[in-house]
Amino acid sequence: MNKETIPKILIVDDSPTYRKQLLKALNRNNYSIVEASNGKEAIDILKEEKIDLILLDLVMPIMDGFETLEKLSEHDKWRNIPVIVLSSVSSEEDVIKTFHSGTLDFVHKSTKISVLIEKIKRYLHMKNKMEYLEDTASELERILEYKTKKLFEAESKIPIAKYITSILHNLRNPITYVINGAELLHILIEKLKNEIELQKEKNLEIKNLFYLIESRVSEMKKAGEVLTIQTDLLLKKGYSDLNQEFETIDLNSLIKSEIQFSRIANPKLKDNGINTELKLYESPLIISVVPSLISQIVDNLISNSIKALERAKNPKIRIETGKELNYAWFSVEDNGTGIPEQEKNKIFNLFFKGTKGTNKKETHYGIGLAMVKETIDLHGGKIEVKSKEGIGTKITVFLPIHPQKQEQV
Incomplete structure (x- = not known):
């Protein structure tokens, strides 16, 4: 076995005797071993070394197994490391708690080392498969993005293509989740079959496997529901029927309704203590537009402002309407x-991701403002941006006034 491919296993246990016993057995199977006597030492090791699998005791000084599992779940790089809990504690409550905390398996310390070695081999094999799938998915995603960019360079004036791409980007996360969930479900079913054969008397472990499978299936179902909703959007909406969807409306009424909806639907307005101010023009502003698309613009601009206000001391958003020449x-x-x-001259470019006001925990693809600009162009309007770094931003959207209806007003 090539040295670079030898799996590295971290043993976390406060018993030197048990660690030595494990070390001897694992060395015979050509694994690289790192030892820690408590959770804190384990976390320090994880900061410096790449670990392929963790054997974790529950009862330890300084930082016990449960605290260690919690720390692992909080870190992106550690969250997917397979963890096998090895413990002499065997209460049903503790076993279930370890599964809730993200452990892959629970093995009593009385279990034969040969059985543990087989489990380790199987889980490392599973890990390699999952890493291969993730690498393949990342490469496919890179190719997809590259091809999509090239498509828009050649066909940048086709609005329906851009709309479809925005929906596809929204679909990517749930699709990936369903695929990964299906793969994990397959692995868990295979594991269940093996467990039934190896340890028929251990009903508790089999029961917990059923619990884990059930929870994964539930999560896949939710992802599938999201996928169905977004697919419906893709089928029902688009710019191809734009002319049939134009309506004559009052811009003031649309803005007022959208702000009321945002205050209810967007909890960050309230949770982040953002003060919203609305100032409407004194008279109706009659325009001919596709209302749902203009609502999307308003929602997009408000969402961008919320992101930009994440660290502001006295955050506020001001929404205003008005009239200028033949524009509302x-x-x-x-x-x-x-x-x-x-x-400033790049923010409406497709796939451009600005460096300011972006929550790193949230995924974004640089599509929102490009779609805003495209929608405004289709309505014969224009957009103006005034912004100063550290001070704030004001984005104004101009839409043609409906001549006949405005005269009646």
Whole structure:
């Protein structure tokens, strides 16, 4: 076996005698071993070394097994490391708690080492398979993004393609979740078969495997529901029927309704203590638009402002409507991070991701503002951006006034 491919196993146990016993057996099977006597030492090791599998005791000083599992779940790089809990504690409550905390298996210390070795081999094989699938998915995603960019470079004036791409980006996460969940379900079923053969008398372990499978299936079902909803959107919406969807409406009424909805539907407005101010033009502003698309623009601009206000001391958003020559306009203004000068002429480019006001925990693809600009162009309107880094941003959307209806007003 090539040295670079030898799996590295971390043994976390406060008993030197048991660690030595494990070390001897694992060395015979050509594994690389690292030892820790408690959870804190284990975390320090994980910060410095790449670990392929963890054998974890529950009862230890300084940091016990449950605290260690919690720490692992909080870290992106450690969350997917297979963990086998080895313990002399065997209460049903503790066993179930370990599964809830993310452990892959629970093995009593009285179990024969030969059985444990077989489990380790199987889980490392599973891990290699999952890593291969993830690498393949990442490569396919990279190719997809590259091909999509090339498509838009050649066909940048086709709005339906851009709309479809935005939906496909939203679909990618649930699709990936369903695929990965299905793979995990297959692995768990195979594991269950083996467990039944190896340890027919251990009903508790089999029961917990059923629990884990059931929870994964439930999560896959939820992901599938999201997938179905987004697919419906893809089938029912689009710019191809744009002319049939135009309606004559009052911009003031649309903005007022959208703000009321945002205050209810977007909890961050309230949770982040953001003060929202609305100032409507004194008279109706009659425009001919596709209302749902204009609502999407308003929602997108408000969402961007919320992200920009994440660290603001006195966060506020001001929404205003008005009239200028033959245009009705609305603006969304915030006192957030602002846009760097060198990025102002790029923010409407497809796939451009700004450096300011982005929550790193949230996935975004640089599509929102490109879609806003495309929608405004299709309505014969224009958009204006005023921003200063560290001060805030004001984005104003201008839409043509419906001439006949406005005269009646």
